[in-house]
Amino acid sequence: MQVLSASSELYPLIKTGGLADVTGALPKALASYGVETRNILPAYPGLLDSLTGTRHEADIVLLGEAAQIYSGRYDGLEIILVECPSLFHREGGPYLDPDGYDHPDNWKRFAAFSMAVAHIAEEGLSGWRPDVVHLHDWQAGLAAAYLKGHGSSVPVVLSIHNLAFQGQFSPDIFPYLEVRPGFFSTDALEYYGGVSFLKAGIVFADAITTVSPTYAREILTDELGMGLQGALSTRRDRLKGIVNGIDMDVWDPTKDTYIPANFDAHSIERRAVNRAKIEERFGLMEDPGPIMSVVSRLTWQKGVDMLKPVIPGIVDRGAKLIVYGQGDPSLIHPLSEESWRYPGRVVVHIGYREQDAHLLHAGSDIIVQPSRFEPCGLTQLYALRYGAIPIVARTGGLAETIIDANEAAMAARVATGFQFQPGSVEDLYHAIDRALTGFQQPLFWRRLQTQAMKADFSWTRSAAQYAELFSGLTTQPDMGLQRASG
Ligand code: ADP
Ligand code: GLC
Numbered sequence: 001m002q003v004l005s006a007s008s009e010l011y012p013l014i015k016t017g018g019l020a021d022v023t024g025a026l027p028k029a030l031a032s033y034g035v036e037t038r039n040i041l042p043a044y045p046g047l048l049d050s051l052t053g054t055r056h057e058a059d060i061v062l063l064g065e066a067a068q069i070y071s072g073r074y075d076g077l078e079i080i081l082v083e084c085p086s087l088f089h090r091e092g093g094p095y096l097d098p099d100g101y102d103h104p105d106n107w108k109r110f111a112a113f114s115m116a117v118a119h120i121a122e123e124g125l126s127g128w129r130p131d132v133v134h135l136h137d138w139q140a141g142l143a144a145a146y147l148k149g150h151g152s153s154v155p156v157v158l159s160i161h162n163l164a165f166q167g168q169f170s171p172d173i174f175p176y177l178e179v180r181p182g183f184f185s186t187d188a189l190e191y192y193g194g195v196s197f198l199k200a201g202i203v204f205a206d207a208i209t210t211v212s213p214t215y216a217r218e219i220l221t222d223e224l225g226m227g228l229q230g231a232l233s234t235r236r237d238r239l240k241g242i243v244n245g246i247d248m249d250v251w252d253p254t255k256d257t258y259i260p261a262n263f264d265a266h267s268i269e270r271r272a273v274n275r276a277k278i279e280e281r282f283g284l285m286e287d288p289g290p291i292m293s294v295v296s297r298l299t300w301q302k303g304v305d306m307l308k309p310v311i312p313g314i315v316d317r318g319a320k321l322i323v324y325g326q327g328d329p330s331l332i333h334p335l336s337e338e339s340w341r342y343p344g345r346v347v348v349h350i351g352y353r354e355q356d357a358h359l360l361h362a363g364s365d366i367i368v369q370p371s372r373f374e375p376c377g378l379t380q381l382y383a384l385r386y387g388a389i390p391i392v393a394r395t396g397g398l399a400e401t402i403i404d405a406n407e408a409a410m411a412a413r414v415a416t417g418f419q420f421q422p423g424s425v426e427d428l429y430h431a432i433d434r435a436l437t438g439f440q441q442p443l444f445w446r447r448l449q450t451q452a453m454k455a456d457f458s459w460t461r462s463a464a465q466y467a468e469l470f471s472g473l474t475t476q477p478d479m480g481l482q483r484a485s486g
Contacts, residue, residue: 001035001470004080004130006117008094008110008139010039011250013047013074015354016093017297018244018378019161022211023136025247026466027077029459033467036078038128040120042088042113043070043081051079057125062087062112063178069116071125080125082116107169110139110197111177118146121154132157132470138167141201142177145189148204149180155473158201160210162375163219163226164301167197192227202231206473208239209466211376212397216241224373242466243397244376245459246385251358253386253453258358265453268387268446274363281359282322285344289318290439292432293364293388295357295379298327303370303393303423305331310429311338315345317436323348324360361386366435370420370428374398384416384452389438389445391431393422401457405438405448416452 009015011024027037041047048054051072057080058069067084082088087109092098095106103109117140121133134157135143144156171194174184179200183189189200202208210216218224220233232239254264261273278293279286292314296302307323314321323335323346332348339346349356361367367383369392376397380390384402392398402417409415420431438444 001132001467001474002128002130003030003035003037003132003134003470004040004117004121005037005134005136006040006114006140006143007136008041008113010041010077010079011247013050013079014041014044014094016095018376019136021247021378022161022244024077025245025250025459026463028247029245029463030467033463035467035470037134038071038078038080038125038130040080040082040117042094042109043083044094045089048081048083050074051081055126060116060119062115063108063176065112067112067116069120069125080120082113084112087112107167107173107195107197108176110167111142114140114142114197115146115178117143118150118152121147122150122152130154131474134159134470135201135205137161138165138196138198138201141167141197141199142179143201144204145179145183145200149183155206155470156201156204157207157209157469157473158205160198160202160208160219160375162301163198163210163224163228164373166191166199166226166228169195169197171195196228199228199231202228202235206238207469208232208235209242209469210239211241212243212400213241214400215373215375215396218373218396240465240469242462242469243400243457244378244381245462246378246381246457248385248458251361251382251385253362256358256362258355259362261362263362263387265387265450268449268453271363271387274359275365276363278322278359278363281356282347282349283344284320284322284347287318289320290365290436291320291322291363292366292368292391293322293324293360294368295360296325296327296369298323298325298332300328300331301372301374302327303372304328304335306370306423306425306428307368308334308338309425310432311335311342311346313429314432314436315342317433319366319436320344321346322360322364324352324356326350326352357382361388364388365439366391368432369393369398370422371395371398372423377401380417381457384455384457387449387453389435389448389452390417391428391435392417392419393428394419395422401455405434410444410447413447413451415448416455417448
C-alpha cells in the first residue's frame with residue numbers, strides 16, 4: 001500500500017505544533033503494517049538543501065507560478081517537495097510573516113500546494129503511484145476538490161487536526177483557484193458567502209478522520225463544530241476519530257539527549273537533576289516547591305488567559321509556574337505582569353526550542369493544559385511518558401487520554417492526572433489544589449507518576465486503524481458483490 005501524505009508541517013523538517021509531530025511519526029508506525037508513505041510539503045526556505053538523494057522529478061505550473069517537484073529523504077522519511085520560490089521562499093513561518101500576520105497570499109500558497117498534491121496523486125512520480133491520498137488540515141484540503149473535479153478515482157482521506165483553522169477566504173479568490181466553476185456552491189466550497197479549503201476536504205474526501213474519538217463527536221455539535229457541524233453531519237458516516245500516538249523514539253526519557261539525566265519508571269528520582277536544570281535555565285528559585293509548566297501555543301484555545309487568576313494561589317502554596325511558548329501578545333502580557341510581581345516563582349518565556357520542551361517535560365512536576373477545546377493534544381502524552389503529572393481540561397483528546405486521580409481510579413491503579421471542567425477558572429484551581437495536595441504525599445505522587453509512565457500511547461494501535469481505513473478504501477467496490485453472487 002502506497003500513501004501520499006500531504007501536510008504543511010512535518011517534524012523534524014518544519015513544525016509549529018502537533019500536526020508536525022503526527023505527520024512525522026505516523027509514516028514510521030504505518031511502515032510496520034506494510035504502508036509506505038511519501039510525504040509531500042511545500043519547499044520552505046532551506047528544506048530542499050536538507051534532503052539527501054535529492055532528485056528533480058518534474059516542472060509544473062501552479063496557478064500561474066513556475067514550480068518544480070523534487071523527491072528525496074530526510075531522517076528515514078520519504079519526502080516530496082514543491083519548490084515554488086515565489087510562494088514559499090518567505091521570511092517568517094509557514095503561515096505568518098515575521099510580524100505575526102498571515103502571509104496575505106496564503107490562499108494562493110496552499111491552493112498551489114494542493115494542486116501539486118492532486119497532480120502527483122493522478123500522474124505519479126517516476127513510476128510511483130499512491131493507492132491513497134492522505135490530506136492533513138485545510139492547507140491540503142483543496143486537493144480533494146482538484147481530484148474529484150477531474151474525476152480522479154484515487155481514494156482521499158482528510159484528517160482534521162483542528163477545526164478552528166478552516167482556510168476561509170474571500171469569494172473573490174474563487175475564479176483564480178482553477179477548480180470547477182460549479183464548486184462555488186454550498187454543497188462544495190462555499191461557506192457563508194466565502195470559500196473554505198477545509199470544507200472542500202470535508203465534502204469531497206472519501207473518508208474523514210479527526211485526532212480523537214471524543215473530538216469526532218464534539219465537532220458534530222453547535223458548541224464545537226465551529227460552523228462546519230452541518231457539513232460534517234452530512235458526512236458523519238465517513239467520519240472516524242483515531243487518537244494520536246507519540247513517537248516513542250523521539251520522546252523517550254531513557255535515551256533523550258536533550259536532558260541532563262535519563263530515567264525510567266524505576267529511577268524517577270533522577271528527574272531531580274532535570275528539575276534543577278530547569279530552575280537554573282529559567283531563573284526559578286531553587287527550593288522543593290513543585291514546578292508547574294505550560295508548554296504550548298499561547299492562544300485562547302489553550303486557555304492561557306485562565307492562568308492569571310490562579311497564579312496567586314499557586315505562589316501561596318509554594319509552587320512555581322513556567323509559561324513557555326509563543327502566541328497572542330494580548331494573552332501573554334497579563335502573564336508577564338505576574339512574572340514581574342513574583343520574580344523567581346513565575347516565569348514567562350517567549351520562544352520555542354525543541355530541547356526546552358523536552359527538558360520541561362523531563363523535570364517539571366506538573367504540566368498544565370487548560371484548553372477550551374483540544375482535538376487530541378500531545379503535550380499531555382509527552383508529560384505522561386516523562387512522569388510529569390498532567391492537569392487537563394476535560395475536553396477532546398485530553399478527556400480520553402488522562403484518567404483523573406479520583407479515589408476509584410487510584411484504587412484501581414489507573415489514574416494518571418487531574419481533570420477539570422473546561423473554561424472554569426474555579427475548577428482549574430480546584431484541580432491545581434488537588435494536585436498540590438497530592439504532591440505533598442510522596443507515596444501517592446510516586447504511584448501516580450509510575451501509572452502515568454506506564455500508560456501506552458505509542459502509535460501501534462492507532463496506526464493499525466489508519467492502515468485498516470486505507471485498505472478499506474482501496475478494496476474494489478464490486479468485490480463484495482462478486483463474492484455474494486459467486
Ligand atoms: P497544538 O498542535 O494544538 O499546538 P499539541 O499538544 O498537539 O498542540 O502539540 C504541541 C506540540 O507543539 C508539542 O510538541 C509542543 O512541544 C510543540 N509546540 C508548542 N509550542 C510550539 C511553538 N511555539 N512552536 C513549535 N512547536 C511548539
Ligand atoms: C492540532 C490540535 C491538537 C492535536 C494536533 C495533532 O494542532 O490542536 O490537539 O494534538 O493538531 O493532531
